[in-house]
Amino acid sequence: MSGCLDIRDLSAVLPNGQRVLRSVSLAVQPGEVCALVGESGAGKTMIGKAVLGVLPSSVRIVEGDMRLEGEDLGKLPPKARRTLIGARTALIPQDPLTALNPSRRVGSQMTDRLVRILGWSGERADTRIRQLLDEVQIRDPDRVLKSYPHELSGGMRQRVLIAAAFAAEPRLIVADEPTTALDVTVQKQILRLIVQLQREHGTAILFVTHDLGVVAKISQKVSVLYAGKVVEEAETAALFAAPQHPYTRALMAATPRYTDPFASLKPVDEAVLAGLASEIAAADQAWRRPHG
Amino acid sequence: MDEGRAQRRGVSPRLWLAGGWLLLALLAAIFAPLVGPQDPLAQDLMLERLPPFWMNGAEPGYWLGTDSLGRDLLSRLIFGGRIAFIVAFSAAIAACLVGSTLGLIAGYFGGWADRIISRVVDVWMAFPPVLFAILLVAVLGTGLSSVILAIAIIDWTRFCRVIRAETMGQSHMDYVENARIAGYGRIGIMLREVLPNVVPSIVALLSLEMGIAVIVEAILSFVNLSISTDDPTWGGIIAEGRLSIHQAWWVLVFPLITLILTVLSFSQFGEALKTRFDPVLR
Numbered sequence: 001m002s003g004c005l006d007i008r009d010l011s012a013v014l015p016n017g018q019r020v021l022r023s024v025s026l027a028v029q030p031g032e033v034c035a036l037v038g039e040s041g042a043g044k045t046m047i048g049k050a051v052l053g054v055l056p057s058s059v060r061i062v063e064g065d066m067r068l069e070g071e072d073l074g075k076l077p078p079k080a081r082r083t084l085i086g087a088r089t090a091l092i093p094q095d096p097l098t099a100l101n102p103s104r105r106v107g108s109q110m111t112d113r114l115v116r117i118l119g120w121s122g123e124r125a126d127t128r129i130r131q132l133l134d135e136v137q138i139r140d141p142d143r144v145l146k147s148y149p150h151e152l153s154g155g156m157r158q159r160v161l162i163a164a165a166f167a168a169e170p171r172l173i174v175a176d177e178p179t180t181a182l183d184v185t186v187q188k189q190i191l192r193l194i195v196q197l198q199r200e201h202g203t204a205i206l207f208v209t210h211d212l213g214v215v216a217k218i219s220q221k222v223s224v225l226y227a228g229k230v231v232e233e234a235e236t237a238a239l240f241a242a243p244q245h246p247y248t249r250a251l252m253a254a255t256p257r258y259t260d261p262f263a264s265l266k267p268v269d270e271a272v273l274a275g276l277a278s279e280i281a282a283a284d285q286a287w288r289r290p291h292g
Numbered sequence: 293m294d295e296g297r298a299q300r301r302g303v304s305p306r307l308w309l310a311g312g313w314l315l316l317a318l319l320a321a322i323f324a325p326l327v328g329p330q331d332p333l334a335q336d337l338m339l340e341r342l343p344p345f346w347m348n349g350a351e352p353g354y355w356l357g358t359d360s361l362g363r364d365l366l367s368r369l370i371f372g373g374r375i376a377f378i379v380a381f382s383a384a385i386a387a388c389l390v391g392s393t394l395g396l397i398a399g400y401f402g403g404w405a406d407r408i409i410s411r412v413v414d415v416w417m418a419f420p421p422v423l424f425a426i427l428l429v430a431v432l433g434t435g436l437s438s439v440i441l442a443i444a445i446i447d448w449t450r451f452c453r454v455i456r457a458e459t460m461g462q463s464h465m466d467y468v469e470n471a472r473i474a475g476y477g478r479i480g481i482m483l484r485e486v487l488p489n490v491v492p493s494i495v496a497l498l499s500l501e502m503g504i505a506v507i508v509e510a511i512l513s514f515v516n517l518s519i520s521t522d523d524p525t526w527g528g529i530i531a532e533g534r535l536s537i538h539q540a541w542w543v544l545v546f547p548l549i550t551l552i553l554t555v556l557s558f559s560q561f562g563e564a565l566k567t568r569f570d571p572v573l574r
Contacts, residue, residue, distance in 0.1 A: 052473045086475025099466040103488040112484075113474045 003067075004030045004172050004204040005051065010064035011287070012050065012228075020046055020059060022229040022283055028172065028221075031202040033195075035215040035236070037251070038225035039268075044208040045094075046228070048174040051206065053085050069171060086117050090165035092175040092194065096157035096182075100149035107145030110164045118168055132163035135200070136193055155186035159193065166197050173198075176208045191218065212255050216240055224248050227280055246272045307564035310557040317554055321373035329353055330364035332371040332524050337362050341540040359529075359543045360536050368524040369550055375518075375525050376554065379440055379509040380502040386444035387505075388498050391451025396490070398452070399459025400482045410456070413449045421446050425508055429517045436519050439512055443505050450504075451497055458490045492569040499562025503555035510551055526551050 005028040012021040021043055028034040036044045049055045051066060053073070066073045068088055073081055093099035101109055107129070114125035133141040136159040149157055158178065165173050175194060179187040195218050198205055207219055215222055215236065222239050224232040224247065232245040243249045250268040320327055330353065339362040342354050350357065356365040398409035425442050432438035462468065463486060471481045506526075512518040513527025526547045533544030 054469050054472050082472075082475045085473060089473065091470060091473050093466050093470065095466060099470055101467040101485055101489070103491070104485075116480075117475045 003027045004032070004069060005206065006067040007047070007051070008064055008066075010047075010050065010061065010066065012046065012055070012059050012061045015058055015060075019284060019287070020228050021050070021061075022227070022280065023064065023287065024225075024228070024230055025064075026206075026223055026230065026233075028204045028206055030171065030204055031198075032221060033198060033205045033207055033219040034221045034223065035207045035209060035219035036223050036225060037209060037212060037215055039210060042225040043228035044210075044225055045176055047225075048091070048176050048206060048208050051172075052089055052091060052174055053081060087168070088171045090168065090170040090173050092158075092162055092165050092173060092178045094177045094180055096154055096161050097149065099161055100157060102149055104148075105145070106147050106149060106152070106160055110145070110160065110167065113164070114168060128167055129163065132167050133160075135166070135197060136160075136163045138163070154182050155190065158182060158186075158190050162190070162193060162197065166201055166203065169201065170203060172204045172206065174206045174208070177210070179211075179214070180209075194218070212252060224251065226276055229280055229283065231276070231279075247276055306560050307568075310560035310564065313553055313557045314561060317373050317550075318377055320370045321377050324367075324370045324374055328364075328367040328370045329355065330367045332363060332367040333522065335361040335363055341536070341543075343540070344542050344546075356546050357540065357542045359532060360540065363524075365529070365543060365546055368529055369526070369547060372524040372526045372529060372547070373550075375436070375523060376506050376509060378436065379443065380505045380558070383440045383443035383447070383505040383509075384498055384501040386440065387447040387501055388451050388494065390444065391448035392455045392490075392494050394448070395452040395455030396459050396482060396487065399456040400463050400486055401478070402460075402463075406456070409452065413452050416446075416449045417453075419446075422508070422511055425512060426515065426517055429512055434517055434519060439509055439518050442512075443508050446508075447501060447504060450501065451494070454493055454497060455490055458493050459486055462486045462489045492566045495569055496562040496566035499565060500559050503558030506551065506555055506558070 005026070007024055007026040010021055010024040010026075011019055013019050024043075024047060026034070026036075026047070036047060038044050046055070046059065050061065051068075051073075055061070061074070065075075068084060071084060073084070076084065091099075100106065107126075110129045111122065111125040114120045114128060115122055120128070129145070130141050133144065138144050138156070138159055144152065144156065144160065152160065162178075178194065179190050182190060191214060194205070197203070207214075209215060219236050222232075222234060222236050223230045224239075224245065226247055232239070232243065232248045234244070239248065240252075243252060247268070250272045254266045254268055256263075256265055336358075339351065339354065339358050340360050342351050342358040342362075343349055344357045344365075345352075345355050347357075354364050354366070356369070358364055359368070394409050398406040424446050428442035428445060429438050432441060459482075468481060468485055471485050476484070509518060509525070510527030510530065513525035514531045516528075516531070518525055518527065529547040530544060530551070533540070533542075533547060537544050
């Protein structure tokens, strides 16, 4: 039963009572890449943050449970939860610039975590970091380790963060739109690196993105999210072959095609959105009844 | 990048001029008994109101002239510098330690800690600072330590407000979140991740605060609330010079210039240091 990550019926609310996550269920098996797709504001990042235990203080989880390798995160005392999350998970963030501390050298930031959280010796951490830098194809580790983040390019910074994420051999990595802030030319390399390291290390990835093209390329499973609700969940191949939910179909139709660059961009169809709105209203109604 | 370099070139002369003056004044103050040409307290009514060296009637050895009691102005300025620097360093450092610590806590932890600290700061800042200082010294009694204490008590709020705002900005950065995911404790994150990023501001403020402390000390001496009236202080000399402005303008003008140069240097020095300390601007 024990998958890498099991989210069941997770609901979270804002202080005004509005639900931002609507009974989300999600499972990531060990070594699997699970994509989380949706428009901006759909709650993709929120799910990632909930898993990593860094939800904004205004968002409150009111229902459901999250299991990380069988351990119920909600039932653990805060300290044990932090330790577990710190040891078993990592984040590849969206913006590689703000994700590195601007006033500390890259090397110390990378080794620090291994030394201080996992209790490795400085030497072992250093060797490990260099090995990972090699894996992400950084050829001059000495220079990079001694640099401040602003001295590296965006692609370099993201490589550093990928290396840092894999360094402690986490079981689960949350990749939160890791290529969005990068140049198109770099995006592809970074994506390839993530997939390559994922395969070699057998890490499960919860891959948050709005890009269906990326989903098709890297994931085995997809959850389509709208307004904090999973509207469709399927194997990637099956989803692209035969999308079940009208919203998924509309989302696919809205993807711009390189073959026809002059076609105007298509928004998601109004009728589909109206259908979604009533679906969500009904779900909220049903959810509120037992919850007062 | 070119812009950054041009800026750096522009920073250098500022740093050198300001730092140069401060170093000169500081060395003179430290070695006052060696470099002061005369005894700053020695009165000689035969030598009263001697003009500075380039004017008719100047005496050698009294470079900036004498006051109405015949005391050597340059020596009094140099010895007054001792008090100015002692007050500047100790008061600014005390204010900085208290203010930055509270600012860091308020900004990083937020919630009720922030609410309490911010309200205290608001109330504190509602007092007019100079009146507050005069009141404090009146209560604490005159003397060097009361002056230092009074300035620290008044001015910690400057540090607190700025550092709180900066810390809040930094706390929402992704790298702080990353550190939380990695499992660092809150205090650890505050000290290891956030603090290094607010240090440039602390340094700039510290230098600025030293300049402010010099002014406040001068104001307190001016109204005779600083330390014993025997010791020369810049504010005291200005107060005396004011009385004889028509007969001996130099007794007022030279301490004013000294004061202005010192305060200006402190603030410029701080700005330049901030640019130096900031890894992104560097």
